[in-house]
Amino acid sequence: MSKQVAARIIRGSINGIIPGAALESPQIDEQTRTEEAIDFPWQVVVHNDPVNLMTYVTMVFQKVFGYPREKAEQHMLEVHEKGRSILWSGMRERAELYVQQLHGYLLLATLERIS
Numbered sequence: 001m002s003k004q005v006a007a008r009i010i011r012g013s014i015n016g017i018i019p020g021a022a023l024e025s026p027q028i029d030e031q032t033r034t035e036e037a038i039d040f041p042w043q044v045v046v047h048n049d050p051v052n053l054m055t056y057v058t059m060v061f062q063k064v065f066g067y068p069r070e071k072a073e074q075h076m077l078e079v080h081e082k083g084r085s086i087l088w089s090g091m092r093e094r095a096e097l098y099v100q101q102l103h104g105y106l107l108l109a110t111l112e113r114i115s
Contacts (some may be wrong), residue, residue, distance in 0.1 A: 042095040044088040047108040
């Protein structure tokens, strides 16, 4: 141990910090984080892709959203014919989870804010 470090320990300060010294509270000049509209509903959109089979897409909709086969097939046909389908609307955190799960099945899905 160097003589300077030993001297600081003896005097009760390490790295210039004195034990028991009062610290000032930081002053916040302005709020830098903008308030995100978490309360607004978001929608999960699946887009058409030329790779996945229709039966596979139907199965994924059933697994991820718990849709019955008929509803999953309706959404699959909408994706196939119109190029996209809105599968779910609600709070952002849940929508992000659904998009992530759909990506895990290699489907093209996006999250869109409903304005």
